């Protein structure tokens with residue numbers, strides 16, 4: 001083995017080791033009503049293979065291959081490209097119209113998330129909410145899409161709602177093999193990943209239906225999965241079950257760097273949202289998305305949002 005190879009391998013091992021421990025963070029909740037600035041989105045890139053930018057597919061024959069199984073080459077070779085048929089009503093970015101209704105809000109959300117990343121180590125984001133049907137999957141899928149629309153960014157979307165998986169339907173693809181198969185053992189990380197036509201968007205569906213989702217989610221393998229593959233991605237977005245009726249979301253949050261809480265405008269009771277929020281430590285709650293606010297309801301939803309954030313602030317003191 002050449003000295004260069006040794007040095008590169010050591011560098012990659014150090015990079016992977018450092019990515020496994022995001023360290024403590026001190027980020028506070030964003031202010032209610034504060035409009036995010038559309039800051040330039042030049043973030044440090046994740047380098048997967050030495051000399052090769054993330055998102056670019058290069059096969060330089062001069063680069064040595066590493067022993068680590070989690071290389072970009074392995075990802076592209078092992079992850080099948082499937083014929084996704086996205087649901088155009090909910091998948092806002094797939095029809096290529098950057099001005100489609102709703103897309104601006106997701107660009108704003110993206111901008112805020114990048115601002116947050118300036119203050120804390122943030123790559124793996126859990127999207128949750130208090131109750132079913134509040135827009136967790138809708139938010140996860142569109143957030144993943146808006147993140148991947150930035151040139152060269154590579155994003156992994158994970159359907160960790162093993163009770164009511166929806167992302168495969170929104171993307172128009174198969175649900176297995178997927179996460180539940182991995183959590184049960186017997187399959188590796190790349191065997192459960194797929195990609196469609198949207199460059200750099202990778203997906204782990206929920207997998208085969210199982211009878212014991214809570215036990216599977218709590219068995220520790222999800223954390224291992226995310227730690228192993230995170231070196232390959234700029235962002236990992238994890239869709240979750242609702243936080244109030246079941247405990248899965250708070251368990252899943254322990255494998256992520258931050259939690260994004262969705263509240264359905266004029267629908268989620270403030271007390272229920274507050275209970276959901278209490279499931280997560282302050283440090284990892286990175287923000288609240290109000291879903292479904294229209295122009296007519298914006299005034300009342302603003303009042304609601306203010307009240308919610310006030311409750312959050314009070315519960316912190």
Ligand SMILES: Nc1ncnc2c1ncn2[C@@H]1O[C@H](COP(=O)(O)OP(=O)(O)O)[C@@H](O)[C@H]1O
Nearest residue numbers: 090131132133134135136137138139166291292
């Ligand atoms: N802002 C929105 N605009 C359009 N459709 C939405 C919106 N939010 C949610 N939906 C739709 O509402 C339904 C429930 O949302 P979903 O994301 O599946 O909820 P959850 O994951 O919280 O159970 C889905 O059909 C979804 O496409």
Ligand SMILES: [Mg+2]
Nearest residue numbers: 136137161166
């Ligand atoms: Mg869902």
